[in-house]
Amino acid sequence: MRTTRPHLFAGRDETPVAFTETVGNATRLTAVNLAAARLGLEPGLTLADARARVPELEAFPADPHADLDWLERLAEGCARYSPTVALVPPSALVVDIAGCTHAFDGERPLAADVEGRMARRGILVRHAFGDTPEIALALARYAGGPAPDEKSAVRRLPVAALELDPDDAVALARAGLKTVGDVMARPLAGIAARFGADAATAVRRLSGEVQTPVKPWVRQAPVIAERRFAEPIARTEHVLAVIADLAGEAAAMLETRHQGGRRWIARLFRADGHVQPLPIETGQPTRDVPLLMRLFAERIDALADPLDPGFGYDLVRLDVALAERLDAAQLQLEGGEGGTEQLAGLVDRLSTRLGRNRLRRFVPRDSHIPEQAELMLPATAPAAAAAAWPQPEEGEPPMRPIYLFDPPQPIESVMAEVPDGPPHRFRWRRRLHEVARAEGPERIAGEWWRRHDATIPTRDYYRVEDRRGRRFWIFRHGLHGETEDPRWYLHGLFA
């Protein structure tokens, strides 16, 4: 809110602000800022009460989707600390920093870096380290007093950190158990008998015995290469040079695994936390760095907004998101690449620049409905032919047009000599065509076994040629007797 609509908050840090949500008939506060909290407002209060206490309160309706969106963007930004970042809606992120602290000389400088970056955006952060995500979350949310180590810190947490039902929490408090440590000192069987298995599981989670797996926000790529800079880099050529270095490293890693990358994502982390992803895709697995660099250059050219380095990028990471088997290639004896590889390279380059769906290949489908007998797949997709193309008969003229209209175009003023014969003249695009030759009908019935309402009209197709030699594929939609007044359509053009 503060970031997206800064004019509302200009120079007014002390204004109490609250977000509200309407549940049933009551509008209640869901979140308050520091100034409002200092005035004694807290989440759960109705808006009317809050206004009565603090008349100058500014209230906005809460937008959980925007919150989640913002959290996702933060998660993306946190990818600079570790490849494994998980979202815990509504307001928490879990970052697995095991083995990732070397770039910051330890955990505490890393946390200081996080706090510094967030503070620049006006975001208050509470952080905690823990052996498991649950311990870290509980420590961050229900901060107790300072403690010599993690175990005793957990023991000093209030029982609310177990996140049980409110009734159970009250019951625990009545039994004199005020901290997690008090609960842990009791035999677990007794807790389970009195408060249910969930309570026992909650205790075991906080003691580190049980750990739910982290579901990372971004799936970790099998091969990652990254580079950090003490001084941010801003020029596009430098960025490309860094990506080329990283691609070389990734290619070497892939080579030892006998793999090649199909999907590559370069992420440019700007110093102010913005992340620019640059995804590219190739039709065949590759480790060819010059080829990849051409694709990345295309991708940067094709960006809707040009690359905005701001104050520069301080981290560049290259993920190989999808790797497939690729054995070491033997050079052809004559040298150079084969023609198919050059074509594949061209297709990859154009698909990267223009979009995946712009370049297509035809794949046959098992259907006798003309417009459904073929699929147009992106040319980079691996081709898997499910059906075979019909083989033309020797000496026969083409039975199918080279251009097909989808949907078919209506034709007018159709005159047929006999009701179920071919027309002898028709009007298409305001021009009258006198039919000189015709062949048909080729009767194509609807696929009644695919649709429950078996009322799809039959189509009678005719190949017709007008006096000037233009050849058309037209059909009557419905038989006489099947439909009232069957309409005629032009479906295709022959060469």
Added chain:
Amino acid sequence: MPDSTALIARLRRIAAGTAMLQATSASPDGWLKRGLARGQLHEIYAVQAEDGASGAGFGIATALAARALPLFWLRTEAAEQAQGRPHAGGLAELGLGADSLVLGILPDESALLRASADAARCAGLGTLLVETVGPARGLDLTATRRLMLAAEGSGVTVLSLRVAATPAPSAAATRWSVRAAPSRALEADAPGVPAFDVECLRRRGGPAGESWRVEWDRDAQSFRGAPVSGAGLSVAADRTVAHHPAAPVRRSG
């Protein structure tokens, strides 16, 4: 070592290209059997929009006759609206298999020009077919010169199919005008194999102005001459009938 092999490959391509060119310029009818010269830019005009399908069919047929595959077909979304979309079944019946065809549909003319400039440089292609509908102002002397140079360098035959356009100055090696021609009827007055009225409007360094009426023979993968008085042709004189004496009435489906 890679340099010399690349050089040899390049020389071979150039040699192949000139051999074709000589064959074509030696006899004006050479293209009927061997297609248009490789590594050059050729323009195919279908002056009226209704002849667009004939222009495309003629272009694909010349690529097949020259055995210049795979074919890379670039067109704009506007062409997709005006002409319909290419149909693999019909193209296969013309002789062009779907595995040697890649189709590119581009948002506008400038993207089309950029993509075709890239594709013309890709030696892995046989033919590049660039289809435009209406007056394409981007395909001017400079753009066609660029395509011609790229084609000469890579050995790709570049066909510029101009539907509903009037001939404009360009750097193309040849310029053709294609119209649909009445086909020779099969039995029961059924439309026969594709027939075209072809006129050579311009030929660089050679005579121009001849016209032909040709049929496309898919099985032989070549053109053959057709009688010019096709419209009034009697069924009895039709050679195709002799090949297919099977059914007295053609009713398919």
